[in-house]
Amino acid sequence: MRICSWNVNGLRAAVRKGYSDYINTIDPDIILLQEIRVTPEQLTEDIRNPGGWYTYWNPAERKGYSGTAIWSKYPVDSIVTGLNGKDVEGRLIHAKINGIHIIDAYLPSGSSGEERQQQKELWMALFFPWLEEFTKINEPAILGGDLNIAHTEKDIFYAKSNETNSGFLPHERKWFGELLDSGWHDFMREQSGDIDGPYSWWSNRGKARELNRGWRIDYLLGNDASSNRFKSANTHREGGMTISDHAPITIDLK
Numbered sequence: 001m002r003i004c005s006w007n008v009n010g011l012r013a014a015v016r017k018g019y020s021d022y023i024n025t026i027d028p029d030i031i032l033l034q035e036i037r038v039t040p041e042q043l044t045e046d047i048r049n050p051g052g053w054y055t056y057w058n059p060a061e062r063k064g065y066s067g068t069a070i071w072s073k074y075p076v077d078s079i080v081t082g083l084n085g086k087d088v089e090g091r092l093i094h095a096k097i098n099g100i101h102i103i104d105a106y107l108p109s110g111s112s113g114e115e116r117q118q119q120k121e122l123w124m125a126l127f128f129p130w131l132e133e134f135t136k137i138n139e140p141a142i143l144g145g146d147l148n149i150a151h152t153e154k155d156i157f158y159a160k161s162n163e164t165n166s167g168f169l170p171h172e173r174k175w176f177g178e179l180l181d182s183g184w185h186d187f188m189r190e191q192s193g194d195i196d197g198p199y200s201w202w203s204n205r206g207k208a209r210e211l212n213r214g215w216r217i218d219y220l221l222g223n224d225a226s227s228n229r230f231k232s233a234n235t236h237r238e239g240g241m242t243i244s245d246h247a248p249i250t251i252d253l254k
Helices: 011-016 019-026 114-136 170-181 187-192
Strands: 002-007 030-034 054-058 068-072 078-081 092-097 100-106 141-146 218-222 230-235 249-253
Touching: 002 019, 002 100, 002 141, 002 218, 011 019, 030 100, 030 141, 054 092, 068 092, 068 100, 100 114, 114 141, 114 170, 187 218, 187 230, 187 249, 218 249
Parallel strands: 002 030, 100 141
Antiparallel strands: 002 249, 030 068, 054 068, 078 092, 092 100, 141 218, 230 249
16 A cells, blocks of 8 residues: 655646646555645546545635645545644544544644744644554554654754754754654654655755755654554655655555
């Protein structure tokens, strides 16, 4: 089973740039989308109900903003949106597919100012104990999405100059580390080892994308039960970058 997570930076724009063809190239069984910035009603029928896929949408109430979606080649046994039944920004979907808990998450970015940073930290405070419950079960669970945090200096090209910026603040990095300590596995890092990156997001400024000076803020994490099924992870930088400012990432499970 191949699971893909991708912040598409606006699904309608991604479709115009070749999203559907590139998804066929990656060939996932389950896709976790973030920042769709669209409601299903705004999409053409072939994207709203694509052949061969079951689609589930959690758009934000605000038009053209945030939102998540899950596409699956398998029927979904159950699906819930939000942490506490309320999710006005469309940031979380929890589905159960083929016996696997699939969590699609898009954490807020605090880069636009203190108010949004406070919203991000409120999210983090609520999200942690909710996620911790999945480390206590014997069923496999996968958390995928844009978490808007680079965990270590290996996950960001300009580490020193970003130490006071949202996404690389000491307490954000500590939160992520504690999440891993609670029993979640960072599959990409466990596979790639102590290397720089592989980055998954690049600024449009300067030559960040061309020179591969990015951030690794997109993740596919798994609990212990899923780690026994992990085979490989990949960051699809080439091709994916022509469609979004984020590259799609995938994991393969036995």
